[in-house]
Amino acid sequence: MGGRKKTLLGMAALMLLTAPLAAQSWAAEGPGTVELGSLANHYSAVTFDHAMHTGVAASCAECHHHTTGLAPIDPNCARCHKAGDKANRVACKSCHSDKRFSAEDLAKIEGNPLLHHKGKLGLKGAYHQKCLGCHTAMGGPTGCQDCHTRNDKGDAFFHSGKYTPAPKASAEHGGGH
Amino acid sequence: MNSLKSQGFAPVVSDLKKDGSEWTVKEKIMLGLSPKEYWAVQLRNPFNWVLWAIYAIGLPILVGRFIFGLGWVTHSSYDYPWGLFLGWGLFTMVPLSASGFMMGTTVELFGRKDFKSIERLGLLNGLLGYTFAVMFLQVDLGQPWRLIYPMFVSLGPAAVLFLVAWHVATYLTCQVAELVPAFSEWMGFPKAKKFIKSIVLGLTIAGIILSTLHQGALGALFTYAPGKVHPLWYSSPFQWLHFFVSAVFAGLSMLIVVSTLTKWFMRWRCDENYLNNLSKLTLGLAKGASMALITYLVIKIIGIAHDNNWAYLLTGWGAWFMFEMVVGVILPLIFYTMAVRNSNASLARFAAILAVFGIALNRLNTALIAFNWQLYREIPHWRELVIVFTVYATYIVVYRAVLARMPILYTWKEKK
Amino acid sequence: MKKLNRRSFLKGGLAGGAAIAAVGASKQAVAGTHNFGGYPDSMGVLVDLTKCVGCRTCEAACNKEQDLPEPDKAFDDPSVFEERREGGLPRRTTEKAYTVVQKYDVPGREHPLFRKVQCNHCNEPACLTSCFVNAYKKTPEGAVIYDKTVCVGCRTCMVACPFYIPAYSYSSAINPVVKKCIMCYDTRLKFGRPPACVEACPQEVMTFGKRKDLLKLAHQRISDKPDAYVDHVYGENEVGGTAWMYLSDVPFDKIGYDTHLGTQPIISYVKEFLGMVPMVLTIWPALFTGFHLLSNRKDALKNDDNKS
Structure with missing residues (x-):
């Protein structure tokens, strides 16, 4: 776990460096906490500490791409949105659809030949890829239930918790090889 | 029975007893012995003791397969969907039964009447081999009661197995028809024999076509698995030819082996004509087999050259392949040739045993041993092995029972 | 004569x-x-292996959607990744699991790579062409489905499948049939909805869409981030093309993919x-x-x- 410790240290250092700047200029613009619950099904909603994360991130663009008006991090985004294009709404769900592969959404994408962002992630994918990607890189928590606790329905879905299958005694399980 | 005959017992050879009265069907089934004598003979035969032992263990397991499913008798492998039931029962038994169409072709088509005394043995070997290949298939199929589905319920005519199913079924009918004369003589229905005689050439030609295609199709089945069968046992363009040509010498060699067994163990049932001609005919079969063997050897080499698989010969798989080729093809080829040149039937018989072993090894290699060569080797479940022994024992029992009764190894004396 | x-x-x-x-x-x-190139508007799934975290939610979703039997272990139990079948091979699809996630520890890669395995729904499926009762069907939507009421149980499809996908319910004596992923055809695909595993995946590892669009997307992703991917879309041409395609940052032959299948369909x-x-x-x-x-x-x- 040496690597993890090192990244944690690095994170702390980053926080110290950016803290004064953040407090003054842009951290105040964001909300304190956000309840991310529009997709909650097998898990409880996530109470996202936005203020804490603004303190950690180097720039709003780390998560918000170009929509907050800052220069995007990804050079592929910068090809068009070099200076940052400020959007009216910056919440994840404003752009990332919560029914990504529905027939309507697929038709919308196909019906617009000029659309560049054809492969834009859905809301669930956007959340998880952003959160988990950064948590993995920075050494943040990465377990499912580190962020949202699983409910009873979720336990049943995963055949876990009180729904865990009884261990099979016999070695012959319907064809192992 | 051999000893019984040396004591003066005369087996059934015509409709009439010595005293001029007719044999009843029951008497014919009892081989012309009284029931008491018949059962005494059965009990005395040590080979029967072995059979009973196999049945004592095998029958309950065979029944269990249909009660508890395939999962109970096999390893239920998803990676090796085919095991010994098909590897041995279908892919090995069918080429070993190619003797039927070979003998039909030789005698009826090419007019080699000198092979007449062994023709029926060849036909019977074919019929029984195919019948029991179907039995093995029925043990292996998940839902054997749906065997007729590819014929009448849901047809997949573009599949190789569809062709195998239809051709084996048609060919079985053909073979039954070809053996009707033997049955009709024994049972005393001369009309049936006459009818078959009138269509025998059609049957024979149908037999050649069907055999070419389904022997080849069994090989073509493996062309569905180009990455799974080791390249030395795989050839997309030639697989069907390899299987077909090897079936030719497999059938002839099996016929030599079986005729040898009859000469030893069922001598009482063979007539003079059969016994006197056997050595000569064995050499005739050996000649045919050696032609097929040299052809096979060459097309196998062409197969390797075509896909440029030479490098594999230097691997462990190559050594195994060379073993199969040397023991199962090259040695029999040499021995057959020497046997023909020196008129040495015993050497031909030895070559035949090697060739039969070689063909079994080739088919098991293709279906099981060199299959999934990049994964792991599947060792069959012991119950699978027991069932193979049980079904094969039944094949031997039926084979022996027919030979003992119908005019296969002897000529029926027609009523005047 | x-x-x-x-x-x-x-x-x-x-x-x-x-x-x-x-x-x-x-x-x-x-x-x-x-060669049949596939239905023009058939659907497919692009699997970006670099995104998979091995949570096995897809397996749980498949189990529920397809009404499969209770698993041997919970779907959040990571010990299944260490299970080995015969030959030291990782788990594969079975009669009880139409999809499984495998874990590969790749030397030099910081995290293990996870690979989702299920039917690839070939354009010209080997299983279909080998079936002598015509049980299989490639639907215009792209799924390879089968009619279990006519299956005789010869298991040629299992021999023919180059991906080792179809399983067989050997455990049943009365009605054993082939078991494999049908891309949720009956319950979802037919109605224009994505397969259950795609929808359940938290990471959106899988992108559902028309196969031809997915191909463009796949190559777009590679060219956008050439360092993040190997320049190969597995399934684009393999055995004539498959509806399920894969992107990876590790050469495919290092993570259990057969890269010698060629571009010709098995038939x-x-x-x-x-x-x-x-x-x-x-x-x-x-x-x-x-x-x-x-x-x-x-x-x-x-x-x-x-x-x-």
């Missing part, structure tokens, strides 16, 4: 030949078919034989009839002499 004159001979020969020709006629069509390896079938049916009767006439020439001459 002696009594057999030419007319009765021909009669017999023709009858036999006709019977067989009837059997084999339907195969003639097959020999001529050329193309069988076509040489299938093409030969009508030839044998046509040529053999004439050829062997000729042989017979030649080899019995002397008999025939003798008969003619007797008559005259």
